[in-house]
Amino acid sequence: MLYHLFKYLDEVYALPGAGVFQYLSFRAALAVITSLVISLLFGNRWISYLNKKQVGETIRDLGLEGQLEKQGTPTMGGLIILASILIPALLFARLDNIYVLMMLFTTVWLGALGFLDDYIKVFKKNKEGLKGKYKLAGQITLGLIIGSVMYFNQNIVTREKIKPDTQQVYDVLDVTGTSSPFKIEDKHSTKTTIPFVKNNEFDYAVLMKWIGKDYRSYAFLIFIPVVIFIITGVSNGANLTDGMDGLAAGTSAIIGATLGVLAWVSGNIIFADYLNIMYLPDTGELTVFISAFVGATIGFLWFNTYPAQVFMGDTGSLAIGGIIAVFAIIIRKELLIPLLCGIFLAESFSVIVQVSYFKYTKKKYGAGRRIFKMAPLHHHFQKLGYPEPKIVLRFFIVGIMLAVLTIVTLKVR
Numbered sequence: 001m002l003y004h005l006f007k008y009l010d011e012v013y014a015l016p017g018a019g020v021f022q023y024l025s026f027r028a029a030l031a032v033i034t035s036l037v038i039s040l041l042f043g044n045r046w047i048s049y050l051n052k053k054q055v056g057e058t059i060r061d062l063g064l065e066g067q068l069e070k071q072g073t074p075t076m077g078g079l080i081i082l083a084s085i086l087i088p089a090l091l092f093a094r095l096d097n098i099y100v101l102m103m104l105f106t107t108v109w110l111g112a113l114g115f116l117d118d119y120i121k122v123f124k125k126n127k128e129g130l131k132g133k134y135k136l137a138g139q140i141t142l143g144l145i146i147g148s149v150m151y152f153n154q155n156i157v158t159r160e161k162i163k164p165d166t167q168q169v170y171d172v173l174d175v176t177g178t179s180s181p182f183k184i185e186d187k188h189s190t191k192t193t194i195p196f197v198k199n200n201e202f203d204y205a206v207l208m209k210w211i212g213k214d215y216r217s218y219a220f221l222i223f224i225p226v227v228i229f230i231i232t233g234v235s236n237g238a239n240l241t242d243g244m245d246g247l248a249a250g251t252s253a254i255i256g257a258t259l260g261v262l263a264w265v266s267g268n269i270i271f272a273d274y275l276n277i278m279y280l281p282d283t284g285e286l287t288v289f290i291s292a293f294v295g296a297t298i299g300f301l302w303f304n305t306y307p308a309q310v311f312m313g314d315t316g317s318l319a320i321g322g323i324i325a326v327f328a329i330i331i332r333k334e335l336l337i338p339l340l341c342g343i344f345l346a347e348s349f350s351v352i353v354q355v356s357y358f359k360y361t362k363k364k365y366g367a368g369r370r371i372f373k374m375a376p377l378h379h380h381f382q383k384l385g386y387p388e389p390k391i392v393l394r395f396f397i398v399g400i401m402l403a404v405l406t407i408v409t410l411k412v413r
Contacts, residue, residue: 002091003027021092024284028260028291031088035292038084039299043077047303047310050074073308076118077300078316081249082111084296085289085323093288098155099330102146103289103323110235110322113138114314121313129314139235139322143228146326150227151220157186158332159269159279186281190219192332193278195339195409201278202335230334231325237344238321240351240376245308246301247378247392251343251399252320253297258340258403259327260290265410266331275410283331293323306389340406343399350377 003021010018020026051074085107093100117130150156194202204226205219242248265271267284297320303309312320324341328334338345354375362368373383381391 001095003094004096024264024287027092028287031092031288031291032295034088034091035084035295036299038087039080039296040302042083043080043299043303043310046077046080047074050076050310070308073311075122075311075313076115076315077304077310078111078114078118078312078314078319080303080310081296081300081312081316082107082319084299085292088292088295089289092292094285097282097285098149098153099283099286100289102149102330103286103326106142106146106322106326107319109138109142111315111319114316114318117318118313118315135318136232139232139318140228142322142326143231144224146231146329147220147224147227150329151190151223154188157188157281158191159184159186159281190223191278192335194335196413198413200276200413226334227329230329230337231322233348234325234328234337234341234344235318235321237341237348238324239314239317240347241344241378242312242317243376244378244382244388244392245306246304247395248312248317248320249297249300249304250392250396252324253294253301254396254399254403255324255340256290256294256297258406259324259331259333260287260294261407262333262336262410263287263290263327263331266333277410278332280331286327286330290327293320306392336406336409339402339409342402343395347376347378350380351375 006015006018006021009015010022054072086104089100089104089107095101113130113135117135120126121129190204191201192204194200203219204223205216207222208215208218211218238248238252241251263283263286265275266277266280267282267286269279272279300312300316304312321344325334325337328337328340333340350372354370354372357371358368372380374380378391378395382388
């Protein structure tokens with residue numbers, strides 16, 4: 001919003017200083033600062049309101065140390081995160097950018113889905129919340145929408161170097177600072193980045209080659225289901241990770257900062273050429289959005305760190321997981337998610353393994369057995385006697401290590 005306003009003031013009235021809004025770095029910095037301020041100011045008021053309304057979390061006794069002390073802690077704190085993302089993004093991002101619009105839609109969609117779940121739990125006093133099938137339907141619908149836009153919208157392209165006999169010549173600066181003319185073409189494709197491979201691009205369309213020469217016309221049969229799976233998986237993974245004070249918010253901040261780096265280099269033709277990665281025009285604008293996301297999750301930690309004053313609830317956890325998934329898909333780095341979101345993956349995997357093994361052993365031996373003392377994984381360590389703050393901090397350290405490895409994949413092939 002302010003980008004468009006100051007662009008107009010700069011072009012029409014030559015207002016001194018208005019041109020600074022053209023710089024991504026400036027607007028990204030403003031987005032971080034604004035999201036932190038909103039988190040701190042709105043957070044205090046929202047927590048006070050929730051306390052007055054006695055909107056507290058109902059805790060089941062699972063025999064975990066310090067668990068019952070959390071009884072009555074306000075939930076639905078995810079609204080703090082949503083406000084701290086949406087307001088800075090609307091203020092400082094370009095609202096004519098298709099990628100920014102997709103991220104705003106994702107935030108509102110999953111935020112509303114999570115809010116409905118929390119509302120049923122808290123105000124309707126239904127501990128089950130929104131039925132799982134409806135929650136899953138909401139995630140699948142979002143995946144269908146995002147996947148369809150990515151596949152059918154012809155404005156979503158990658159810019160590739162092509163042979164000299166083709167269409168358009170760009171004169172850009174290479175990494176040495178000298179003029180380096182080369183021919184490039186904008187292509188609408190289903191390519192993505194695959195890590196640890198020298199030619200690190202993978203096209204989903206090749207999976208449909210068995211159809212025949214028109215196989216690319218049917219690539220959506222692979223691409224859209226993959227998008228649905230990723231969004232659903234990461235969103236639920238973040239939801240499962242939200243079981244300790246500060247764990248989901250802090251882990252998401254680390255992941256968000258890494259995605260910001262990936263978006264920055266992918267949207268900059270000089271860095272993309274130097275790193276030999278896919279150049280994605282206009283995705284640099286996502287740096288503003290992800291800066292607001294990082295600021296929002298860090299700001300929320302002010303209240304959510306141990307001992308938590310508020311829980312994010314599904315309002316926050318479903319939204320942040322979906323934001324991470326859609327962002328990674330947009331910048332064609334979704335195949336890095338198992339590495340970057342390793343914490344989410346481990347949490348989800350521990351639940352799947354635990355439930356599957358319990359059902360298998362119950363059917364075979366008549367009594368269910370467990371691999372972990374408790375799932376998700378963070379509760380397993382809690383059962384082993386580790387204090388909650390130590391578990392959270394160690395998960396953060398692992399998350400940082402995974403983030404560094406993810407960035408390293410840009411050059412290690």
